[in-house]
Amino acid sequence: MSVPDYMQCAEDHQTLLVVVQPVGIVSEENFFRIYKRISSVSQINVRDSQRVLYIRYRHHYPPENNEWGDFQTHRKVVGLITVTDCFSAKDWPQTFEKFHVQKEIYGSTLYDSRLFVFGLQGEIAEQPRTDVAFYPNYDDCESVEKRIEDFIESLFIVLESKRLDRATDKSGDKIPLLCVPFEKKDFVGLDTDSRHYKKRCQGRMRKHVGDLCLQAGMLQDSLVHYHMSVELLRSVNDFLWLGAALEGLCSASVIYHYPGGTGGKTGARRLQGSSLPTDAGNRHRPGAQEVLIDPGALTTNGINADTSTEIGRAKNCLSPEDIIDKYKEAISYYSKYKNAGVIELEACVKAVRVLAIQKRSMEASEFLQNAVYINLRQLSEEEKIQRYSILSELYELIGFHRKSAFFKRVAAMQCVAPSIAEPGWRACYKLLLETLPGYSLSLDPKDFNKGTHRGWAAVQMRLLHELVYASRRMGNPALSVRHLSFLLQTMLDFLSDQEKKDVTQSLESYTSKCPGTMELLSLPDGLNLPPVPFTKLPIVRRVKLLNLPASLRPQKMKSLLGQNMSTKSPFIYSPIIAHNRGEERSKKIDFQWVQGDVCEVQLMVYNPMPFELRVENMGLLTSGVEFESLPAALSLPAESGLYPVTLVGVPRSTGQITINGYHTTVFGVFSDCLLDSLPGIKTNGSTVEVIPALPRLQISTSLPRSARTLQPASGDEISTNVSVQLYNGETQQLDIKLENIGTEPLEKLEVTSKILTTKEKLYGDFLSWKLEETLSQFPLQPGKTATFTVNIKVKLDFSCQENLLQDLNDDGISISGLPLSSPFRQVVKPRVESKPVNPPESSKAGDFSHVKTLEAILNFKYSGGPGHVDGYYRNLSLGIHVEAEPSVFFTRVSTLPATSTRQCHLLLDVFNSTEHELTISAKNNEELILHAGECQRDF
C-alpha cells in the first residue's frame, strides 16, 4: 500500500467503504451531481436494531490499498456503485459488460454492487432488477437515495453474516491465517500445526472480527475482541497485527468517547446527523444491546457474557490517556515494518486528530514530528505537496499556527519546485496567502498602524517578496503591484537603504505596465486585497488649513450675525449651546473659505527614503462641497527634514467642506491617504465653512506704492500702502482705481478711514472723499473699473519747535503758540525733488524733526453677488503714509516797540522752504497783530 489517505480519522474504522465510479463517458458535472446525492446517505439505522451503519464513499480508490482489507476491514471496498450513460438498447450489453469489468477490479472484496443507468428507456429499463437501476435522465431520479439505502441494507446483511460466521468459528476448526500483501511470501512453508502459528491465526482472526463488529455497529463487542486479540498477538510477537489490534482498540474507544467525531468538518456533519442515535446510545449503547441479544456468539468463543455489563464496558474501553498510549505503542510496532509506512502515517494522523480534541498539542506535535520523517518511498511532487499541506492543516488543528504556516509555505514552494515541468504558480500563490496569518501578517495596511510591529519582519518581507514573484508568474501584475506596495508601506522601517532602492525600482518597473490603484482587488477564492495608500511616502506630520489672505477674508455683517444667533436658540446665552460649540470647534475652524476662491492647505512632509522622492499629482481629498483640486508635483530631497507643501484647490459650491486627506502618485502607485488613518498627525481641524462667492476688489492708486508697512492697531492687515510727501497745508488728490477682478458683480462699497494714533494735532479733514460719484458706477461688473478720489489735506501744527525758541531766547522773550501759516500752493507738483532743498537751511542736526508723519488707513468694505445676500463682505485696506513738512520757517523772531507801550510789533522772518511761490495771509492783519501783542503780554 503506497497511497496514504491523509484525511483519515479514527471513526473511519467503523465505516464501510463504497466506491462510486463512472463507467463509459459520463460528464464530470453529472457524475458529481449523482455522487453528491449518493454520499448524502452516509449513515443508516439498520432495521429492527439500534445499530447504525456508517458509509464512506470514494470516487477513487487505489486497488492496491484494497489488498490491505483483511488487515483493517475499513480499507476494504465492500460496495461498488457505477454510474453510466446509455441511450440506446443497442449499447446496453456493452455497458453491462463494462460494469462487470469494473466489478472485477474490487471483485475479491465486494459484498454487493449496483449500476445506475441514465438515459435508457424502453423494454430493458422496465425489467425489474436489483443490481441495476434505470433513470431517464439526471434530473429525474428521485429514488436514488432510496436505492442506496436498500443497497446499504444488503451490504449489512452480508457484513452481519460474515461477522457471525467468523465469530462463531469453533476454536477447534482450522482458522485461516489472515495476512497483509507483503507477508504472503514470508509464510510459505511455515509449520501450520505449531501452537505459535495457531495463536497467531487466532489473534489475527480475533482482530478481524473486532473490525467487523465495529463496522456492524457493535462497538462493545469489538472492544472485547480487540482486547482478546491484543493478548493473543502479544504473546506471539506478531507486531504488525498487534499494532492493528491496538489501533482498533483506540478507534473503538475514540468512537465511544467522542461521538462528535475527530475528523473536523465531516465529523461535525456526522454529529448533526447522528445526534439522535448518540443520545439514545448514552443510555444503552447499540453494541451492548446487541451483545445481550446474541450472547451465544461470544460464549462459544469462551468469553464471558459479563463483558456487556456496565463494569465490563468501563474496563474494556480505553480512557482518553490510554488511547494515546496505545496509539503510541501501535505506531512503534508499525514502524518496525517499512511496508507499513502508510498505516503508520495514517495512525499518526488519526492520533493527532484525537489529541487535538483533547487539546494536548505538545503530544500531538510529537506525533506530527514523527509523521514528518516517515519515509514512504520516492514521493511524487504532488504527493509531497499534499503531505506538507496536511501537516500544515494538522498543526493548525492543534493551534500551532506558526508551524502550520511553515509547512504550508514548504508546500507552496514545492508547487513551483524546479523539478516540476509546469510550475503551479497559482497554487503556490494560494498556499502562500494562507500562510500569512501564521506569520502575523494581514493584507490590510490598516492593521499596521496599531502600535508596535508584530512578527518577524525579515520573514514577513521574504514572504511578501515570494507573493510578489508568484503573482507575477501567475500573470497578474496588479497583484504584484499591490503586494509590493504593501511591502514598501508596512515594512519601510525594516528595509535597508539598498532594499528600499531595490523595492522601489522593481515597483516602478511593474507600475510602468500596470499602475497601482486604490481599488479593492478581489481574488477568485473570495479574498479581497484592500488598497495600500502610501501614507509613508512621503510622511505627513502636520496638516494645516490656511485662512484666506486678509484682503480676501470674508466677514459677516454684524446685524445679520445677531439674527443668526437668535434663530439658533431663544436664549441669549445657554451653557449647553456654548458647550456644543466648543466641541465643534475641536474639528471646525473659525474662518471661512469662499466659493470660487483658491484656498490652501499646508502639509508638513518629509521623505524617509535615501533618495529623492518624486511625488506627482498630489492634491486634496475633500467631501461636503464640490471642490476643484489643483494637484501639485513635488520632489523631496533624500531624507529631507520637514518640508512645507501647499496644496490648493477651489471650492465650487458652498457648505461645510471637510479635508479628508490627500492623494498622491508615487512610483506609479495612486494613493488616497485619509487623515483619520494617519498616525501621529497634527491638524488644526479639517472642516471649514465655504460661503457663497464674493467679488474681489483690486485697488491701484495714482501714488507710488510704499515699501513701508503700517503697523495697524487692531489686527487688520493692510493690503497696499502708498506714501506721499506733502508740505503743510498742501492738498493732494489721490486717485484710486477700483477694479473688480472677481467673478461676481460688486454691488456695495463703503469707505471708512481711520487715522492711526498720532500725537500731532490735526486741523481739518485729513482725508475727504465723495463716494457718490463712484457709487454711481455700481454695480461694478467683473473686469470693470471705477475710480475713486480721495483728497489728502495736511494741516498740522509745526509750532514749538526748539530751534525757533532758541532764536527767541536771544531777546529774552519767549513766544509760543504761533499759529501755523497756511500756504497756498499755486502749482501742484510732486514734492520729491523739493525735499533736499530744505535741510541745508536748518543748522541743527534734528532736521527731520520738522518732518511729521501721518498715517491713516482707508477701509473699503465691499460686497456683492451671492455672498452679499448671505451677509458677508470683504474688507480691503489701503494704508496711507504721509510725510508732512512745514512749508514756511520762521527763521527769526524779534519784537519792535510799537507806538503804544502796551503794544509791540512782532517781526517774523519767513523763509519759504518750498520751490514754489506762496502767499502768507493772515486772516485779518490787524487782528493778528493785536493777538500777537496780547500773547506777548501774556507771557
Add this chain to the structure above:
Amino acid sequence: MSGSFYFVIVGHHDNPVFEMEFLPAGKVESKDDHRHLNQFIAHAALDLVDENMWLSNNMYLKTVDKFNEWFVSAFVTAGHMRFIMLHDVRQEDGIKNFFSDVYDLYIKNWEYNSSVKHVTFQSQILQ
C-alpha cells in the same frame, strides 16, 4: 565549534531582537537563502518553545524541534524573551553553557524588548 549555528533572541511579538550566525571555519559566507531558511525554521519552532516553556521549570528547554538537519534548542528568560539556537550537530552541554553565558550578558545590558544593535554584545558573545 564544528557545526553551523544560528542564534536569535526573539521578543514578545515574535520579533527578532538579535540575530547571529556561527559558521564552521571552512565555510565562508552563508547564502542569503540559507539565512532565510534559518529564520523560517526558528519562527516555526516558536510554537513548540511556547508550549514547552510551561512544561519545564528550567529556562533551558533542550531541543524542542527539528527540521531536516537542523535541531532547535531554546532558552526562555523570566521576561519571556526567547533564545533560539539552530544547530546541525547535537551538542547539548555546549549550547546550554552558551545560553547561560548569553543570559548573563543579556541581563546586564539589555533594555526591555528593544532591538539593540549591540556591537559590544556581539563581540562579547563571540568570546
